[in-house]
Amino acid sequence: MNGRGRREAAGGSGQKKGRERLGGGRKGRDRGEMERNLIYVERNHIIRSTGIKISAANHPRKQNEVRCMVAMATCSYSVSKNSVDLAIDPLITCRLCLTEVSLQDTYELRDCKCLYCEKCVRQYLQVLITDGSVMNITCPDAQCKKQGRMEADEIEELVDVGLFERYRRLRFQREVDLDPNRTFCPEAGCDTVCHVCSTSASSSIENFKPTPVDCPSCGLQFCSFCKSKWHGPLTCDEVMFNGRQEEAGIPFSSAEDATIKRCPVCHVPIERNDGCAQMMCKRCKHVFCWYCLTSLDDDFLLRHYDKGPCKNKLGHSRASVIWHRTQVVGIFAGFGVLLLVASPFLLLAAPCILCCKCKVCKCCEEDEESLPT
Template sequence: MASRSPSIHLEDRDPSPVMAAACAPSSQDVFCKLCLSLQPLEAINELEGCKCMFCTACLQQYVQLAVMEGGGAPITCPDMACPITGALLDSEIASLVAPYQVELYQRLKFERGVKLDPSKAWCPVLECQAVCSVQASTEGRPAAVACPACHTVFCSSCRGPWLEGHTCPEGQPMMLPLQSPGSSDPEESIKQCPMCGVYIERNQGCAQMLCKSCKHTFCWYCLQNLDGDIFLRHYDKGPCRNKLGHSRASVMWNRTQVVGILVGVSIIVLVTSPLLLLASPCILCCMCKPCSRKKKKKKRKRDPGLPEPPSSSSS
């Protein structure tokens, strides 16, 4: 008579080795700095410009938001600590968003390029809207521009009809003179952002500038990157020393506030870390399966009206 092998029930097994193997991170998992989690390698995209790696879902959301709110500005790496901060290629953008968003981005990018180029202007005739070439004029004075499509002649500054003895309305800003790229004359009141090229006017105040288009922080005088200079150390030495535009007491108060915030965050982390360590056994105990069974048995003893679980019989 052959002996029967004892049947093994799945519910009697210890699930901890299986769960540990399933939850253990793989050696090929990559940490995404946007969602702050480990993602499998097949769900990761690597940017060609800077080689930074993010999960595809996060990059899609980032690029979609940049297309809708960027106004055609270059879409750069989402990592603020990226040493290169390279721009995404058009092929990368096309692989992450829908075709209509790609078309929208290309149109906004073209319109932005025309707007930022002092040698180009839109024809003011609504039915035309052609791109016209603007001839360089001395001292930034307005000049006559002839549209190659509808042959309308208009002012390069106010976009009004160009007549003999034309003068622009009061308060109309003059046309920006053509500048060589990288110009950083300290006396200029209008400069281009060194990151995205948008024109920025500085009337007065602090020399630390924040571009509203790409959120890039830079020094007005030397155009140096100040994105990571939270203590404003750039104005302590070098050619821009004491050119911030604020008193020494104001700078020291700003540094004190930054240090206070960092110390406060550190204290919160130090205080909560031991509490989390002390509470971790209780959390693990609540998640433990044998403990949950004991709790159910105690509950049934207290309430005899609860039905008993079906007993499993082995053949």
């Protein structure tokens, strides 16, 4: 009896130990599975408590273990600086300064959605507004397919008050200069915008006809073309070259020592403080000589300053002029050599291109014929 009881007791204890080992094995498997899930979670930089599988959700001990492991994973995730940088605040490479900045320090353009660091965008706008290029401010990336435009409300958010006022003033002046139906009064101290008669206004500068314009503020009557006092039957050329300018308006002077002259095409006033004698009008992009007002649009080699009254008056040394001409000749010669070298290859490749194109067309026709009607 005692031996039998001992055997039963031993058997019961053995079964109990087996169950404990079995339970321990299950616990080990559950814990290993939970650790693997937590490692997977940390590598993906996202904490998901629902990703942990619990085989016996009703056991409070296992629930407490899971909560502790999730809390430990959350703490290690928040402490890891690299993981936080990758998941929350990634680094963006600015295409202007070519440096990596955090996402919170970038600015996204509204039109094209391009990202730049905010400091570079502010400096970009400051340079353009200071230089007077305010009519068409686009994305600074030349390879941007959309070439997004920056409107006034977007520019106002990025620049200070004084710079934005300059932007508005320059943009308004530019709009008036380009509008054939409006012009500024040339009287000193009078910035009134006067209306030009629509019958004489034209969208083309070459077809523009002079007409008298009356300023509603100061009462000055001036010519809409040369901005001098209305000269009646005299043409603008006669007034300009005979020196019959009055005090009103800026004189069109051809004298060499004059600091202010008018563009020979659009007659906008131009002031020359320093630099060479080759001038380009910012309004009509006309290139001319400052001294004699001769057109230099087609004079790529600047041969105008080799002879005549403007000889050696360009304002550059002889060596710089020769270097400029060498560069121009080199560019044209390079294009010629490139075309000469590439022409045989183009002739050889032309039949292949045509054959491939014909083959594609035939395939398209066969596909269309095979379609059920």
